[in-house]
Amino acid sequence: MKSATPSVLIWLALLSVLVVGAWFAVTHTTRQWSERDIDLRTELAVSSARRALLSALHGQDTQDLQLLLGDLITDERIMAAAVCDAEGKALAASASYPPVFSCPSLLARVRSAVLSGNKPWRENVPLKQTTVYLAAIPLLEQGELRGFVVLVHDLSFVSRRERSAQLFLLLAFVVLALGSATITLVSSRLLWQAWNKSLRRIAKGETQEVDKRPEFQPLLQDLRDLLDRLAQEEQAEQHGGIWNPQRLKLTLRRHLHGERIIVLANREPYIHQHDAEGGIGVVHPASGLVSALEPVMRACSGVWVAHGAGDADRQTVDAQDHVRVPPGEESYLLRRLWLSEEQERGYYYGFANEGLWPLCHVAHARPTFRTEDWQQYQQVNQKFADAVCQEASSEDPVILVQDYHFALAPRMLRARLPRATIITFWHIPWPNVEQISICPWHRELVEGLLGSSILGFHTQQHCNNFMEAADHFIESRLDREDFAVIRHGQRTLVRAYPISVEWPHHHASEAPPAAQCRAELLAQLQLPPDTLLGIGIDRLDYTKGIEERFRAVERLLEREAALIGRFVFLQIASPSRTQIERYQQVNRDVEELAARINARFGREGWQPILLRRRHTEPADVFRLYRAAQLCYVSSLHDGMNLVAKEYVAAHDDELGVLVLSQFTGASRELREALIVNPYDIEAASGALAQALLMPAEEQTARMRAMRRAISEANVYRWAGRMLIDASRLRRREQLIELLTDQHDYPLARSA
Incomplete structure (x- = not known):
């Protein structure tokens, strides 16, 4: 001893x-x-x-x-x-x-x-x-x-950090004194390695494993806060009030330093065409995409890159194919690109609208895929991606890629502009794995979209379907906590951003009151002042359920004979994709069905269905919405459907009833509408009857709740949420660069 x-x-x-x-x-x-x-x-x-x-x-x-x-x-x-x-x-x-x-x-x-x-x-x-x-x-x-x-x-x-470190050290040496020095040294070494690995995981956003180890939390909390959120942005999102153009501009200025936005979309917001007098007129196309993005571009400025489809488009651009729009306001640039007939036929009518459109919509139309169409789709995507790169004024621009026409463009842009913030929004449904696998090039579509920094869909279900496709078809890692796909070191956030409409609508201050709009429209249609008016406004497309809509009107007149001679349903159907046979057939079927119903129930001076196949300017559409006592949106499958929201936004009188298909994204937000299955003709006709007989007090209660929902979740909030998420992503990437720079951060070097 x-x-x-x-x-x-x-x-x-x-x-x-x-x-x-x-x-x-x-x-x-x-x-x-x-x-x-x-x-x-x-x-x-x-x-x-x-x-x-x-x-x-x-x-x-x-x-x-x-x-x-x-x-x-x-x-x-x-x-x-x-x-x-x-x-x-x-x-x-x-x-x-x-x-x-x-x-x-x-x-x-x-x-x-x-x-x-x-x-x-x-x-x-x-x-x-x-x-x-x-x-x-x-x-x-x-x-x-x-x-x-x-x-x-x-x-x-x-001092707190030093005390924590000293206390930890003291405890470690107590264990050393009681145990084996060798074991303690090995343990310390393992702990130090875990520490460094945890820092790197957090820096890359891989926090799932670290969260299970509470011993790291006190020392890593500060770094986690920097990576995951910024207090300024959180406050702006939660306490900024109603979104409007001014708030959107301030968001862009604060979070993205006022950088201009580049929008890539197939459809242009303004089309120049020759009129009957030989002059040049401007047409604002009927498109949910245009309705959503155009107010954002007016608020934020930037460049809209699109296909020049008007017969006078070439005459109105400058040497760089630019034209300032909107006419009279000129708040942003429109860059037009030109496609040959072969390119337009293969890329637009072929692969995009005979292939992807029916594939993504459950509307019982068989998709058609051709190799030559796919080749044109690739070439046109590259052409538009090159044009966007020409418009970029920095190495890290903010680019909004729109819709199924440009599934390959994000990856092409990422190859040319690796530091760009690319936000891709898919405006139509994204199908499940079984459906998307029908496309022979489904893998290329998923890989192309994963070039995005952020990939947005209307609903969470569409996000889930895409995550499943990425997991099923390509080698990637899914971060289900942050809902992101990681592939080759590139992280793509997958987010639900329900699209909406402008609020307040810029036509609201110009249009007459609802009662005046109704009186003027009935006089124009030569109908009695007490006529009950329903309305539908759509592109003439088989996914919109126009035939089912007309059959519901027919069944309504069968069961409510008192409405014969009193109720009129006005259908505005803008011609669309008329070069495709399926659309030509829809046009014929709708016309024949309307004619049959009118022949069955019509009488002199009155027809139950008024079919108007024409383009209608947004200001006139707004008046039509105001004039109608009910609006029936009967889409068989839709990503969102902005007609429903536009109808609600137009009724500042807080009257009117929205009958809405359960197969639209809008049905998840506008719960106070009469939600129907458009295939169930009996139930749909019952909803139309309920709408026409609904007391004014109930109409007001329902309309007020829907208007409140749209005012809070308007198109500026839709864009603002995407831009704020893009800003956070850019900040995190900058921080990762700093943490992994060996000269700037020694802990990253030791890891």
């Missing part, structure tokens, strides 16, 4: 020396890490707002500067902030900014830092029985100092 005592004492002495040495080493390392953490926070906070700060400095806009400072100090570690100009004059400061750190006193140090390599000046400074970390970051433009930002960081967390 006595002989063992010197060995124990020697071991304890050596262990004590090791404990003391390790104690100081860990304290020093923790402080260095904390200072680097502060430097990273400082650089990230200022770099994200640098453009906005420079813009505000140019305009000497103290209000904007004050707002930007408010955004900067949302970080709990930043106590105060100030902005000074190049002469040392204070332009703006947060309420808690210490006067002792005046702009003139810091100016010389900032200039010295600029001369020594444009690095921020930083120093630990005592302040009121504590120590703060003072950083002055120069704002340079073309190498010249335009001003600087001063950030005051709270260093109290450093």
